[in-house]
Amino acid sequence: MEVPFRCARSIPPFSASPLxxxxxxxxxPFSSELPAVERTPDRLVVFARPATRAEFVDVHYRVNGGPxxxxxxxxKKGRWRYAVDGLRAGDRVDVFVTYERGGAAHDTPWLTWTYxxxxxxxxxxPTPRATPRPTATSTSGATAxxxxxxxxxxxxxxxxxxxxxxxxxDYTHRVTFDGATATLHVRPFSPLGDSTATFRxxxxxxxxxxxxxxxxxxxxxxxxxxxxxxxxxxxxxxxDGENSLFLRSATFETTVxxxxxxxxxxxxxxxxxxxxxxxxxxxxxxxxxxxYFEASTFAVLLLDFGDALDVTVAVDDEAExxxxxxxxxxxxxxxxxxxxxxxxxxxxxxxxxxxxxxTGARTWHWRQERNPARDVDLAPGELVDLEFTxxxxxxxxxxxxxxxxxxxxxxxxxxxxxxxxxVLTSPFSRPGDATSVYVVSEPEWSFAQAARxxxxxxxxxxxxxxxxxxxxxxxxxxxxxxxxxxATSCVACHPRDGSAAPSDDTSSTPGLTVGVAxxxxxxxxxxxxxxxxxxxxxxxxxxxxxxxxxxxxTLGDGTPYELVRPVPSLSTLAFGAISTDRxxxxxxxxxxxxxxxxxxxxxxxxxxxxxxDADGDGISGRARTVWDDAAGREATGRFGWKADAxxxxxxxxxxxxxxxxxxxxxxxxxxxxxxxxxxxxxVEIPGRDLDDVTSxxxxxxxxxxxxxxxxxxxxxxxxxxxxxCAACHTPTLITDDETPRIALRSRVIHPFTDLLLHDMxxxxxxxxxxxxxxxxxxxxxxxxxxGRTEIVSGHSRFLHDGRARSLLExxxxxxxxxxxxxxxxxxxxxxxxxxxxxxLGSL
Numbered sequence: 001m002e003v004p005f006r007c008a009r010s011i012p013p014f015s016a017s018p019l020x021x022x023x024x025x026x027x028x029p030f031s032s033e034l035p036a037v038e039r040t041p042d043r044l045v046v047f048a049r050p051a052t053r054a055e056f057v058d059v060h061y062r063v064n065g066g067p068x069x070x071x072x073x074x075x076k077k078g079r080w081r082y083a084v085d086g087l088r089a090g091d092r093v094d095v096f097v098t099y100e101r102g103g104a105a106h107d108t109p110w111l112t113w114t115y116x117x118x119x120x121x122x123x124x125x126p127t128p129r130a131t132p133r134p135t136a137t138s139t140s141g142a143t144a145x146x147x148x149x150x151x152x153x154x155x156x157x158x159x160x161x162x163x164x165x166x167x168x169x170d171y172t173h174r175v176t177f178d179g180a181t182a183t184l185h186v187r188p189f190s191p192l193g194d195s196t197a198t199f200r201x202x203x204x205x206x207x208x209x210x211x212x213x214x215x216x217x218x219x220x221x222x223x224x225x226x227x228x229x230x231x232x233x234x235x236x237x238x239x240d241g242e243n244s245l246f247l248r249s250a251t252f253e254t255t256v257x258x259x260x261x262x263x264x265x266x267x268x269x270x271x272x273x274x275x276x277x278x279x280x281x282x283x284x285x286x287x288x289x290x291x292y293f294e295a296s297t298f299a300v301l302l303l304d305f306g307d308a309l310d311v312t313v314a315v316d317d318e319a320e321x322x323x324x325x326x327x328x329x330x331x332x333x334x335x336x337x338x339x340x341x342x343x344x345x346x347x348x349x350x351x352x353x354x355x356x357x358x359t360g361a362r363t364w365h366w367r368q369e370r371n372p373a374r375d376v377d378l379a380p381g382e383l384v385d386l387e388f389t390x391x392x393x394x395x396x397x398x399x400x401x402x403x404x405x406x407x408x409x410x411x412x413x414x415x416x417x418x419x420x421x422x423v424l425t426s427p428f429s430r431p432g433d434a435t436s437v438y439v440v441s442e443p444e445w446s447f448a449q450a451a452r453x454x455x456x457x458x459x460x461x462x463x464x465x466x467x468x469x470x471x472x473x474x475x476x477x478x479x480x481x482x483x484x485x486x487a488t489s490c491v492a493c494h495p496r497d498g499s500a501a502p503s504d505d506t507s508s509t510p511g512l513t514v515g516v517a518x519x520x521x522x523x524x525x526x527x528x529x530x531x532x533x534x535x536x537x538x539x540x541x542x543x544x545x546x547x548x549x550x551x552x553x554t555l556g557d558g559t560p561y562e563l564v565r566p567v568p569s570l571s572t573l574a575f576g577a578i579s580t581d582r583x584x585x586x587x588x589x590x591x592x593x594x595x596x597x598x599x600x601x602x603x604x605x606x607x608x609x610x611x612x613d614a615d616g617d618g619i620s621g622r623a624r625t626v627w628d629d630a631a632g633r634e635a636t637g638r639f640g641w642k643a644d645a646x647x648x649x650x651x652x653x654x655x656x657x658x659x660x661x662x663x664x665x666x667x668x669x670x671x672x673x674x675x676x677x678x679x680x681x682x683v684e685i686p687g688r689d690l691d692d693v694t695s696x697x698x699x700x701x702x703x704x705x706x707x708x709x710x711x712x713x714x715x716x717x718x719x720x721x722x723x724x725c726a727a728c729h730t731p732t733l734i735t736d737d738e739t740p741r742i743a744l745r746s747r748v749i750h751p752f753t754d755l756l757l758h759d760m761x762x763x764x765x766x767x768x769x770x771x772x773x774x775x776x777x778x779x780x781x782x783x784x785x786x787g788r789t790e791i792v793s794g795h796s797r798f799l800h801d802g803r804a805r806s807l808l809e810x811x812x813x814x815x816x817x818x819x820x821x822x823x824x825x826x827x828x829x830x831x832x833x834x835x836x837x838x839x840l841g842s843l
Contacts, residue, residue: 044084044113046095048073054080054099061095063087067344073097090114175230177257182224184232185217193237200231226257252369266310269302269419272456274463275390275406278441281334281342286445289406293467296406298390299456302413307378309415311386313351313364314456318393320404322351322364327376328385328410333423335440335706343385343410346376351388380416387411419453426709431784431843432593432702433747439703446703446788447497447592453743454699465696468689473660480684483538484531484671485661486513490693493588493659497700498793500588502546502566502802511588512802513659514544514568518582525575527671529658542573556827563812565763565803581767585801586641590792592785593751594639595698598648599735599744602636605755608730619727619817621756621780629653630666638755641800642766643779649694656685664690698741702749702784707842716839719832724821728780730754752783752843761815764799776816787841807840 048057057080062068073080084093093113176183184197195211197220211218211234224230231253275296277284289296295316303310313322327346330337351364370378378384392404414421422430422438430436435451450462473481474488487493493500493511500511514530516523526541534540550564568583602623611622624637628646630653635646645651653666663670664685707713720726729752737746757777765775778800786807790796796806804810814822825836 044087044093046073046082046084046097048080048097048099049078050080050099053078057097057099059095059097061093064092065094068348173234173252175232175254175256177224177226179226180223181221182228182230182256184211184220184222186211186219186234186236187217188236195234195236198233198235201228203229224256228256230254230256266306267302267304267416267418269300269304269413270455271300271302271411271420272454272459273298273300273388273408273411274450274459276408277406279342279387279407280410281337281339281441283339283441285407286439286442286449288448288463288466293463297456297459297463298388298408300386300388300411302386302411304413304415306380306416308367308369309378309384309413311351311366311368313388314361315364315390316460318362319364320391320393321353323389324349324351324366325387325389326368326384334410334438335423339441343387345385345387378415382415383421384413384415385410386413422452422704424704424706424708427748428750429705429708431705431750432596433749435596435699435701435743435747436704437701440706443703443788443791445496445792447590447700447785447792449701449703451595451699451701451743455743458695458699458741458743461692461695462699465692465694468693469696473662477684478535480660480662482533482535482661484534484541486510486529486531486533486659488660490655490660493655494591495794496792497591499590499789499795499797500802501793501795501797502585502587510659512544513586513588514542514570515584515586516578516582518579522671523578523582526578529671530570530578531658531661531671539574540572541575542578543571545569545571555833557829559830561808561812563803563809564805566801584766587797587800587802589641589781590785590789591697592700593702593749593782594648594651594700595741595744596702596735596747596749597638597733597751597753597755597782598698599739599741599747600638600733600755601736604733604736605636605638608754609756617727618820619758621728621754621758621817622777623755624757624779636755638779641778641781642774643755643757648698649690652694652697653685653690656690666690695741699743703788705842710842712835712838713842715832716835716837716842719828719836720839723824723828723836724818725825726752727821728754728756728758728818729783730780750784753780756780758818759816760813760818763813763815766800783840783843786843807837 046059046061048059050057057073057075058070059073059082060068060070061084063084071082073082075081080097080099087093091114095112173184173186176185184199186195186197195218196208197211198206198208199220199222200206201222201224207222209220209222211220233252274292275289275298277287277289279285298313298315301310301312301314303312311324313324315322325343325345325348328343329346330341330344334342347368349366351366354363354365355361356363368376368378368384370376387410388408390406390408392406412421412423413419419434422436424430424438432451434453437446437449437452439446439449450459454462469490471477472489472492481488487510491497495511500509502512503509514532515528516526516530517528522528530541530544532540532542532544545568547567547569548564549567550562552560552562554560566585568580568585570578570583606623609621609623611620613620624643625634626637626644626646627633628635628650630647630649637643637646639645639648639651645654650666653664656662656664657667658671661670662684663682665683665687668683720729731750731752733749733751733753733755735744735747735749739745757774757779759776760778761776764778767775785792789798795802798804798807798810799813804813811822811825825833828836
């Protein structure tokens with residue numbers, strides 16, 4: 001009878017070629033002064049002196065098999081030093097160092113001491129290890145001091161190897177029984193060198209036996225009886241010479257003579273990520289690395305068998321290695337950890353490389369099985385955190401200051417459940433459902449992250465679109481700019497994908513636009529928008545200045561407040577005066593979640609409308625039907641302050657035209673003015689570029705709410721509902737199940753908008769509206785991301801022209817249909833009012 005232990009898999013089998021540089025050869029020259037021991041009772045001092053100048057040297061050590069410390073050594077005249085304190089006689093110390101040479105980082109082998117001995121001895125197995133994690137290393141190279149190690153009994157596996165047990169991937173192992181003798185069979189993906197198996201029968205003594213080759217398998221025979229319990233582990237040497245890779249497997253258990261049942265098909269989870277400079281809870285994690293659009297992404301495939309997890313990583317660029325870390329042991333939620341304190345992992349290892357002989361593609365593999373010795377049960381419901389470290393092949397172009405070594409986000413999967421999960425699971429913590437992004441270390445980048453559930457192709461498109469979104473047309477594509485314009489790039493109006501605001505220099509502030517159309521008719525000289533900058537040889541159309549008259553009043557409890565509004569005036573107009581009833585100001589809004597709002601069906605928006613106030617609640621929101629220039633048909637408007645764009649592609653093309661003066665396939669003619677005459681249908685932004693920028697904006701993730709469950713936030717939400725805000729700012733919508741972007745389908749989202757037009761009163765009326773009935777009507781603004789506006793965009797200005805200097809002022813400007821809600825808010829006592837504002841700040 002046979003007991004198979006290999007799960008079905010969907011990746012191609014490994015070729016039988018020798019392992020290629022899975023454990024990089026140690027470059028020479030390198031001189032090591034390991035160890036030097038100061039003559040103190042409790043200290044071991046590690047020295048290293050690279051033969052050539054190094055930008056850094058890091059030491060990695062563990063005491064008695066405990067946690068691995070990864071720290072920056074201090075340097076003096078080319079000699080690097082670090083002291084390990086708190087040792088006692090008999091403590092075992094395993095150590096290696098990483099040093100920089102010529103822009104690349106290299107590792108030495110592990111060395112092992114028993115403290116108190118006179119000299120070190122190389123570990124018999126230069127075991128694959130996790131890439132150094134800067135748990136206690138600051139970006140400046142300063143080191144933190146780990147706590148004094150607590151000695152623990154040393155349990156040395158057979159053969160003297162003290163490495164953490166590792167589980168090789170893509171090899172099979174099984175136990176057969178012929179009635180008298182049990183045979184352990186191992187079929188590796190690569191030829192083996194000297195390898196052994198360690199086994200224990202029915203809890204008896206542990207024995208180590210060599211594996212011998214028999215055909216394509218390596219085997220070991222041992223006497224056993226049917227029904228005996230055998231626990232075994234493998235110690236495999238794969239490859240030869242300096243490139244040998246030594247792996248110790250997890251411990252497996254089976255019953256001799258028992259046939260295993262058939263496994264069910266695995267759950268398949270696909271994900272993708274981009275290269276990061278640092279780890280998830282450290283600075284330089286959220287921003288994009290230099291050259292982020294050049295082969296800096298990877299795909300992840302998880303096969304969840306319920307009691308085993310197969311992991312495959314495919315990297316865009318050629319990688320020297322990929323390391324995997326699993327099972328975060330830090331019980332503190334990441335958003336509550338201090339800066340530069342990230343995850344500690346139970347399992348850390350180098351993944352195994354596979355070359356496809358037909359396509360030449362290289363993928364990296366790891367298999368995690370049940371391992372009671374490491375407290376890894378892998379039962380349904382267990383959370384598995386996965387993080388990767390990737391190093392580009394030496395000699396290839398290296399971006400940024402990471403020496404070609406990059407880190408990734410943490411991928412969290414709960415065994416037996418579909419897809420990925422997050423630390424925060426409350427529905428209101430995830431306003432964008434599975435697209436929500438977990439932004440902790442650098443909240444100023446909260447609006448610039450890709451939707452969490454994008455597949456690899458979607459992420460590549462996202463980054464390609466971001467590159468175009470960030471592109472400055474004045475320097476990178478000057479032929480596409482102008483001749484008259486307000487900004488030279490998309491990001492100039494939406495810094496870090498956030499919102500714009502009025503500023504003191506309103507003559508050319510990107511993101512603040514001056515509309516000059518009246519009742520939907522372009523101005524005969526200036527077109528639809530006054531463009532305040534121009535390319536050489538053309539005239540800017542005018543300058544804008546603002547005055548801010550104010551009016552004061554008091555809330556119900558006597559608290560005073562002031563509301564201000566902008567009064568625009570124009571000067572140095574190139575083509576004659578403009579009537580003040582044509583002028584309307586707009587600020588560029590934040591961009592998060594727009595793809596999700598586009599994925600809400602027209603039918604769902606129309607179904608929530610009540611244009612005649614049939615229910616008598618004083619709210620008469622209506623859906624707006626507009627012409628979609630991108631689709632060539634009528635559709636329900638949902639974008640823009642007046643819901644005057646039906647699709648995101650239409651909105652992006654309009655921004656290119658009016659803000660950057662660039663034509664597209666949607667709008668092939670310039671905004672016709674004497675300074676900018678109509679071109680004969682030229683297209684300055686190709687269709688693919690327009691599609692990529694649209695996809696980028698559509699798949700921006702909505703940041704998760706870190707305090708949605710806080711008591712004061714809950715009280716504020718209840719007050720928000722009580723005063724009537726939720727009548728227009730609808731908390732929940734559901735996206736269509738057939739929307740083109742798969743990642744956005746069937747999502748339960750919490751944007752706090754109904755996407756309808758509502759009468760907001762005379763105070764906010766827009767004199768230049770295309771339809772007089774629209775002058776007082778505004779689309780309900782989504783509220784998600786509201787509380788991160790100041791940290792992302794550097795201001796706290798709200799409403800269509802940025803007049804409100806706080807959320808309090810924004811509420812108090814509400815009138816018309818919102819008058820009763822505003823009055824109830826103004827009558828709140830201080831505590832309830834603060835709770836409601838606290839709730840808005842949590843969004």
